[in-house]
Amino acid sequence: MVTLKDIKENEKFSTLIKWAAKCMEAIGYTEHGMRHCGFVSQTAKDILSRLEYPERTQELAAIAGYIHDIGNSINRKHHGMTGANLAFPLLMEMGMELDEICMITSAIGNHEEETGNVVNEVAAALIIADKSDAHRTRVGRGKYNPDDIHDRVNYAIKRSKVEVDIQDRIIIYSIEMDTSSSIMEFMKIYMTRMMMCEKAARYLGCSFQLVANGQAINNNPVLAARKLNEESA
Numbered sequence: 432m433v434t435l436k437d438i439k440e441n442e443k444f445s446t447l448i449k450w451a452a453k454c455m456e457a458i459g460y461t462e463h464g465m466r467h468c469g470f471v472s473q474t475a476k477d478i479l480s481r482l483e484y485p486e487r488t489q490e491l492a493a494i495a496g497y498i499h500d501i502g503n504s505i506n507r508k509h510h511g512m513t514g515a516n517l518a519f520p521l522l523m524e525m526g527m528e529l530d531e532i533c534m535i536t537s538a539i540g541n542h543e544e545e546t547g548n549v550v551n552e553v554a555a556a557l558i559i560a561d562k563s564d565a566h567r568t569r570v571g572r573g574k575y576n577p578d579d580i581h582d583r584v585n586y587a588i589k590r591s592k593v594e595v596d597i598q599d600r601i602i603i604y605s606i607e608m609d610t611s612s613s614i615m616e617f618m619k620i621y622m623t624r625m626m627m628c629e630k631a632a633r634y635l636g637c638s639f640q641l642v643a644n645g646q647a648i649n650n651n652p653v654l655a656a657r658k659l660n661e662e663s664a
Contacts (some may be wrong), residue, residue, distance in 0.1 A: 432487070432490075432527075432528075432531075432556050433494070433525050433526065433527040433531075434490060434494075434509070435472065435490060435493045435497060435568075436636070437525060438495070438497055438498065438525075440495050441525065441554040443521055444497075444498055444501070444521065445553075446467055447502060447504050447517060448464065448465065448498070448500070448504075448612075448636055449464070449496075450504035450658065451463055451464075451500050451501050451502070451503035451504040451505075451510075452465070452484055452657060454467040454503055454504055454506075454507075455503050455507070455648070458507065458570065459576075459579070460507070461501050461569040461570060461571075461581055461582070461585055462569040462570070462571060462582070463503055463570070465563055465570075466501075466568065467500070467569070468496070468497050468498070468500065470476055470560070470564050471496035471497070471499060471557065471560040471561050471564060472493045472496035472497040472560075473493070473496070473509065474496070474556075474559075474560035474563065474564075475493060475495065475496040475553070475556040475557050475559070475560040475596075476489045476490070476493040476496070478492070478555075478556045478559060478560065478593065478602065479492050479553075479556050479580050479633070481528055481595035481597055481638075482546070482595060482597070482600075483597075483637055484552060484635070486559060487531075487632070488552060488553065490630045491531055491537075491553050492552075492556045492557060493533050494551050495535045495538040495539055495554075495557050496556075496557055496560055496561070498514070498518055498535075498539065498578030499511070499514060499538070499539045499542055499557055500514060501514045501517050501518065502514030502516075502517060502539075504517075506646075507604050509543070509546065509550060511539055511540050511541065511542050511546065511547060512541070514539045514541035514544070514589070515536040515537070515539040515541070515580075518532075518535065518536055518539060519532060519536050522535065522536075524544065524562065527634075531578040532561045534551060534553050535553065537551060537553075537554060537555040538550070538551065538554035538557045539548050539557070541554050542554065542557050542561055543556055544562075544623045544624055544626075544627045547627070549627075549630050549631045549633075549634040552634070552635060553632040554631070554634075555632070555635050556635070557611050558627055558628060558630075558631040559593065559602060559604070559628050559631050559632065560593070562620075562621070562628050562629070563586050564591075564603045564624070565584065565585055565591055565606065565617075565621070566585060566588050566590075566591050567580040567585055567586045567589065568586070569585045570582050570585050570586045580616055581620060581621060582617065583611060583612040583616060584608075584612045584616050584617050584620055584621075586610050586611060586612070587608045587609050587610075587611045587612035587613075588606050588607065588617075589608070589609060590605075590606065591604070591605065591606045591610075591624070592604075592606070594607055595637070600636055600637040601637060601638050601639070601640055602628075602632045602635070602637050602638070602639050602640070603639075603640045603642060604625075604628065604640070604641050604642070605641075605642040606642070606643050606644075607643075607644055608643065608644055614643045614644065614648070616647075617643065618648075625641050625649070626633040627646035628641075629649070639656075
């Protein structure tokens with residue numbers, strides 16, 4: 432079976448990731464290179480691991496996460512669908528089973544909030560992992576532009592993490608921001624992305640909770656009920 436290790440050692444995928452990063456840098460986007468690929472890959476796998484999906488499904492999520500942005504090597508617009516088309520023949524060439532290829536390419540092709548939908552568990556994990564990668568390390572060293580809202584928001588985020596509360600089946604995305612930006616600016620960029628994460632979490636049989644600077648941003652019935660119980664105890 433094709434593994435993430437095989438993908439990482441494949442020069443064609445490495446070249447596509449490199450060029451995707453170069454193209455995104457050229458048009459002024461935040462980091463979309465190996466760091467982002469690695470983060471999304473590991474986070475997608477961790478989500479399915481915590482929810483006790485089969486190990487092979489976890490590995491497919493890791494692979495999808497690692498190569499999900501290769502379409503940016505052609506154009507930012509519709510890069511999910513372009514990336515899926517690029518990945519398909521390369522995965523066939525590596526000898527991956529067709530069912531597994533379709534799981535991966537459908538996830539890649541559906542990870543953009545403009546056109547994507549949650550079509551399977553790998554897609555769900557990929558969406559949450561990709562949309563939760565907001566952090567100051569995504570701003571290129573020496574390239575911070577205070578007039579760019581994306582730079583301001585990402586640079587303001589000192590800490591971010593994705594956790595899975597398996598008992599209550601809640602996927603929690605928490606961020607800590609300094610005052611160089613604001614929660615309002617974060618939501619201007621991330622509103623549709625967070626809504627997509629809510630859909631993805633529901634597909635996985637979970638709810639989604641966004642927490643910013645210790646405050647819940649979206650209403651979570653499970654956590655609200657728990658808080659009421661604690662207050663009345």
